[in-house]
Amino acid sequence: MKALVTGGGGFIGSALAHALVSEGHEVRVFDAFITGFRENVPVGSELIEGDLRDVDAVRSACRDIEVVYHQAAIRSVPRSVDDPVLVDGCNVRGTLNVLMAAKEAGCRKVVYASSSSVYGDNPEPQLREDMAPDPISPYGVSKLAGELYARVWSKLTGLPTVSLRYFNVYGPRQHKESLYAAVFPAFVSALLAGEAPEVHWDGEQTRDFTYIDDVVEANLRAASATEEADGKVFNIGNGDAHSVNEVLDAVSKAVGEWIEPIRTPRRAGDVRHTLADISEAERLLGWRPASEWQDAVEATVEWFRSGAVTR
Numbered sequence: 252m253k254a255l256v257t258g259g260g261g262f263i264g265s266a267l268a269h270a271l272v273s274e275g276h277e278v279r280v281f282d283a284f285i286t287g288f289r290e291n292v293p294v295g296s297e298l299i300e301g302d303l304r305d306v307d308a309v310r311s312a313c314r315d316i317e318v319v320y321h322q323a324a325i326r327s328v329p330r331s332v333d334d335p336v337l338v339d340g341c342n343v344r345g346t347l348n349v350l351m352a353a354k355e356a357g358c359r360k361v362v363y364a365s366s367s368s369v370y371g372d373n374p375e376p377q378l379r380e381d382m383a384p385d386p387i388s389p390y391g392v393s394k395l396a397g398e399l400y401a402r403v404w405s406k407l408t409g410l411p412t413v414s415l416r417y418f419n420v421y422g423p424r425q426h427k428e429s430l431y432a433a434v435f436p437a438f439v440s441a442l443l444a445g446e447a448p449e450v451h452w453d454g455e456q457t458r459d460f461t462y463i464d465d466v467v468e469a470n471l472r473a474a475s476a477t478e479e480a481d482g483k484v485f486n487i488g489n490g491d492a493h494s495v496n497e498v499l500d501a502v503s504k505a506v507g508e509w510i511e512p513i514r515t516p517r518r519a520g521d522v523r524h525t526l527a528d529i530s531e532a533e534r535l536l537g538w539r540p541a542s543e544w545q546d547a548v549e550a551t552v553e554w555f556r557s558g559a560v561t562r
């Protein structure tokens with residue numbers, strides 16, 4: 252199979268690209284390296300450096316491709332609050348460009364990386380795909396718009412699409428963007444450097460943290476799912492939740508160091524709880540998460556500790 256991974260220089264895209272290369276597939280990576288890194292692109296893949304907002308570049312990337320794994324986006328909630336126009340251009344217009352180019356190129360399927368942020372601050376204890384989305388950040392709006400375009404493209408043009416709503420992914424190769432770091436790389440790199448980690452809000456906000464290997468597997472299942480999955484969205488979470496304070500405990504245990512955190516206020520756009528109902532992904536994609544929490548935390552810490560991270 253010949254696959255295109257947009258965002259293959261980023262955390263999730265590069266993990267997926269590595270998995271596809273190691274399974275013997277032909278892989279093309281498309282990335283503008285806005286938040287990603289060239290060294291993440293696997294040896295043995297083809298690299299097209301280009302921007303999602305440039306439709307001609309996206310057209311070239313889709314040529315001769317069977318499956319598009321559309322992972323590229325500006326991922327950060329706070330960044331979307333600071334710069335909504337950038338996020339709209341990359342995440343919404345960029346996704347539309349991918350769908351149009353994939354249809355023109357005759358691709359077999361587009362798997363779209365969506366996000367639990369489309370649910371907003373839903374008070375229900377567990378989030379199901381049939382609940383009304385209600386994003387509370389420009390990022391959430393942009394991921395929802397991408398999903399809607401993917402669904403409409405399936406219906407309108409017959410291009411099969413599957414949207415995966417990831418819930419807080421963590422694992423090796425997740426990067427620490429200074430201002431917009433996700434909680435795992437922020438905690439691990441602070442503790443390894445002997446610095447106090449920053450905990451926003453009271454740390455009792457909970458998330459359904461999902462290990463990267465499980466997310467890669469969900470993408471592979473989505474690409475080979477039957478047409479019953481076409482145009483649909485699926486929660487991709489672990490199906491359990493941990494508070495940010497629990498993450499700090501688990502990371503501290505794996506690092507072997509406790510440093511009292513600096514407590515800072517809630518960030519704009521942050522939700523209180525997320526927890527996925529993953530029964531639809533199990534039913535139609537045949538997917539279930541396989542990782543164990545403490546093993547996955549240790550593997551993540553080990554990757555940072557090994558010095559694999561150079562930035």
Ligand SMILES: NC(=O)c1ccc[n+]([C@@H]2O[C@H](COP(=O)([O-])OP(=O)(O)OC[C@H]3O[C@@H](n4cnc5c(N)ncnc54)[C@H](O)[C@@H]3O)[C@@H](O)[C@H]2O)c1
Binds near residue numbers: 258263325340345
């Ligand atoms: N990491 C998570 O917890 C999480 C959760 C929910 C959804 N997602 C979604 O998963 C996908 C991957 O996220 P990630 O964590 O790997 O983020 P990431 O920042 O590590 O990777 C995103 C990649 O997309 C590239 N990119 C961004 N804008 C681009 C553009 N205009 N043109 C070309 N390339 C561009 C970046 O350079 C980067 O390499 C995103 O679509 C994100 O919205 C991630």
